[in-house]
Amino acid sequence: MLFFSLFKTLVGKEVTVELKNDLCISGALHSVDQYLNIKLTNTRVHNEQKYPHMMSVRNCFIRGSVVRYVHLPPGAVDVEVLHDATRRESRGG
């Protein structure tokens, strides 16, 4: 539940979600669920060439299983705390 908890703290912040099909979508993080399904508002698409029809969709819901990366704004996350938490999680602690 580590990343679910992490993303909950980022609700309202601007993030960029990179999908496994290379699509990059920016927007304000509206909500996230336990499957890391992500809802963004005020979305902007970055690679317009591949998906020219996707321009300015307002709200979107992204299936968690298709997310490759979530790019976070610098300073949004306390990296030290995250390091500690992930180390603990990797040890099964």
Place this chain on the structure above:
Amino acid sequence: MAADALIALAGKLDIDHNVELTEGREVVLDVADEEELSSQCLDVEFVLAGDGASAGAGVLYLTTRQVIAAATALRPRVVWVSSQPAGPAFALRYQQIIMHAISRDPSSYAKPCIYLQLDEGSEDMMQEEEGEGEAEEEVAAEIRLVPADEGKIDDIFKVLCDCAALNPDSEVEGEGDFFFDEAEVMAGLDPTTRAAVIADRLEGGMDLGGGAEGEAEANGAPEDLRELVGDDPSRFEDDEEEEEEGAAAQGGGAAGR
């Protein structure tokens, strides 16, 4: 677009077009799979692959199950049935809808609609065409659902969100296994923290039943290898030309187990 062409397009996008319907052209729900109707919307246009291929107006059914089950679900689905008497019907599994959104920008599409993107998978989704020699066209894995009543858009979007959440992928859910590259993690630590982590481990911080035995099991090969090699460091060397030496080493190895 003609029904045949639509079905061919649907096939390329891995959209089910053999949807079971009642005589009255309504969706047959898979009760055994606990498929229930979550929402139904009349007069919705189904557009495939961007804005090229409209299947005309039809009825949109969003089905779901109330309880998340562990098994892979072929149902529930997003089903669309053409209003034409012999028109096509299409079904999408939630697992193949990687993203859906509300599109209100007229420059993207003339009317407000729900935009869906489908999973193309890691492998090439293009099926082998019977007519070879034709260049394979890139088909955009996009669907638009255009309700005649614009006011329905927010509802449809919400139901899609809810149903998608109720129908997660069957495999590793949520965060799944925690993969990390040990070396990369260690390299990224500042020297003080790294030293602390190493010290922590050496003190038996891995909680595996303690002692050297625990460490050996945790570390696997090194301890076992030392035992097996024993007094003969050349035991596991490559065989020499002479058969006796090789046979002796193998015999020694067998006895050692």
